[in-house]
Amino acid sequence: MTGPILQVEDLEVIYNTERTNVRALNSVSLEVSPGEVRGVVGESGCGKSTLAFAIMKYLDQNGEISGGRILFNGEDLRGKTRSEMEDIWGKHLGMIYQDPTASLNPSLPVGEQIAEVATAHEMATKQEAIEEAIDLLNRVHIRDPEEIIDRYPHELSGGMRQRVGIATGLMGKPELLIMDEPTTNLDVTTEARILDIVEELKDDLNSAFLYITHDLGVIARVGDAVEVMYAGEVVERSGIEELFEEPFHPYTKLLLRSLPDPEEEKGTLQDIPGSMVDLTDLPNGCKFNTRCPFRKEKCFKEVPPLEEKVGTHKARCYFAPIEGAEETVGEEKRGKTKSVWKEPPEMEKEGPILEVDDLKKYFGGGGSWFPGTEGSPVRAVDGVDLTLEKGETVGVVGESGCGKTTLARTIIGLTEATEGRIDFAGQDITTYVSRRSGETLKRIQIVFQDPRSTLNPKRTVGQAIARPLIMHGDFSRQEIPKKTADLLEEVGLDSQLAERFPDQLSGGQKQRVAAARAFATNPALVLHDEPTSSLDVSVQATILNLLRDLQEGSGTSYLFISHDLSVVRHISDYIAVMYLGHMVEFGSTKEIFTPPYHPYTEALLSAIPVPDPKLQRKRIRLSGSVPSAVDPPSGCVFHTRCPRKIGKICENEAPPERRTGGHEILCHIPEEELIDVEPVLKEE
């Protein structure tokens, strides 16, 4: 077949809210052809998901397609009734959702759900459909599909469920498959496998794909062409390599620069000034003019069209492609923040700030009234050693369930260690937070993950920051408003924000307030538990820069927890890699990213989505999913998934510590062999 399967022309979508109408999509046009993966990228609020649901004609009740056409196979979907769409859904037009848990019916075996697509459209008998479902599960690399089809969704892991979701999407052999952030909730190693599957399917099926994501690294892996969206408009369209080689639109340019580059070490990130425009209050002219560092007078007067700049590479900007000049952006505006604290916190003693020795944290287990029926505990953290020097940052990475968050919670004292010892500035603090001295509480702070719940919605920003000052600071009542204002300014916020409630702030602003709250007591150690993982990339960059600046100004030590190796690389001096409660590798940032690697680190590195379509790297994929921490594998905990397992010894004996300098690797593979591998990330 030739020609595009989907042509969207001047699509407009309006959401009717109680107060006003929000134009979520504004004259969006795009085409998708068979055998092509067309990416749609943008930050939250850009309209990318609205686009997907509009094409499916599955908008929320208050959403309305108010203009344009959606030509699918030459027919305009806009005029279709609900029952006509039911014939199209699944059979011709499939969709894969972000959350596989929500998109699968919890009370039906997965095989039946996949088969239902075919039987509902009377394309096959139930028997045939089940057989085809097994085929498809094979195709998405699910082992023993004959057995899996009888399982219920809750019996499968997240990655398996998403693969079932993909199989369901493929069942009707749709001409177009829309994928809405299908890997966003998954771990990187699982994500890498899903992306492999998408690539294979593209080659095998000649279907068309519309791939929606916020992650430029993901699109660099799977996309052929890409649409960049901002504030309900496509601002740039190009082939994948051209885009990453030379982005034309200022927004794309800045967005790419705000990503922490997994190939680069600690440094300052470029950020995008300002925040996403309010769709109910759009500026005149170009919608990016509120944040664009290259704006000129014309940008405020006229709306630029999406026009071809070089070949088919289009951008919605009068001045694109823009040469040079971008290095200065943001830098002079942000400047260096100075610490409100005149001097860095004086230490009681010389030596490390934090020493964790053979820390174990088990949950549950025991507790039964009947002997012999005690359950096994969940070994969330199972013997971790860690040393953190003054002013340094140790990053802790690992996939969900590796125990990194439990480690932080045990150090801060929200849960009590089962075994082992935590020393802070030479003092034993291995206990609940409520039993620690005021001085210790003051000196250890934490920044949490979720900006939506980190601040009490019923208290103003000023109250949130003032409270620790009142509790721990030595200030009189009169000094506190001033101090609060200083702290707000230190984290790059207007001191007027003190009067606001959290729901009047953006996610990035809330995380800044959380940082200000943590720094209010002049801490010696701040734990960061995924502080940027629910933020957009451009906001993430500003927060990471802020944390760096705060650290430079105060000499505070950080323990930085994240699932994202690129982020951790950016902020850390040392990195600890955790798997199933164990720290499998520890070393300086440089040592972690170059051989020798622990086999698990090697797989993680190979899985990171890198925003560079030309990057060549080793393909190491882990099979299966993380084993249960209730009954961890014997010997080396990684042996069940290890691609470099050397034999029985891995199953029977705990691995020795291979140590060169400060670099430690827990592995049975001899050191010479560990060193003797190619680096995972290297430029072509």
Place this chain on the structure above:
Amino acid sequence: MAERSPDLAPSLWDRVKNGFSYLSRLRRKPLGFAGLIIIVFWILISILAPYITPYGPTDFSTDKFVGPSLQHPFGTDRWGRDVFTRVVVGSRTAFTLALSATLLGLAGGTALGLSAAYFGGWVEEVLGRTMDILMSFPALLIAMFVLGVLGPGTLNVILVIGLAHTPRIGRVARSATLQVKNQEFVEAARVRGESDLYIMGAEILPNILDTLGVEAAIRFAYSIFLSASLGFLGLGVQPPTADWGLMISESRSYLQVAPWLAIFPALAIASMVLGANFLAEGLEEVTGGEQR
């Protein structure tokens, strides 16, 4: 910026403003708004009672069993007392009983439910099971039993109804607390070294007030109903006080000759119960809509 001490929770004025913004949003919810109007109507009636009643509530006269007329809009009873006056004054009794009982139940239930959810473990088990046991008896049955022991009377009725509300409000408070207590701002307070009392009172309580407000409106409606029932059974307020339940009880023997004796107090009870329920419905929509 106004020099406001930043350590206190939002000022009283903020709260009042916030309250009015809820009420103004109620205008878009027809049912809730209707409930609000009914309740405000009854509040005005009970405040203005002395000025709009033509007679005293216990004034006897020789006009017995007179049907509704201009002199006696709702007729008179067997002592010749004006039913209109007694219905109007009865609203004061109803408010006194229902508001006090609701507040009592709210205080007890919130304290129990909040601490049960916050502490968890055996505290939650003990409190939770106690509430379950209390709730497994019908409220009316418990009320009758307790009043049988303590004897009837206004104070005892308030105590008993408040007691009956406590486990129900407690359950609502508990589930609302469970949703809040693991949020990061609560953990931040623990990490800061705040006391349990502070965390419960200053961090969690303000965030469950919306839910508790809705529950209070429902409990208020139920209080009206329960106090009327107790009055009807003779266990509540004692004659000659003007009380709707008591009035219906006294009208029983004369239903055939003087139906107005029962109809007007019954309408009063029904309108106030409905009004409070509608208001609860509207409040739930308004506050729930904000959380989402």
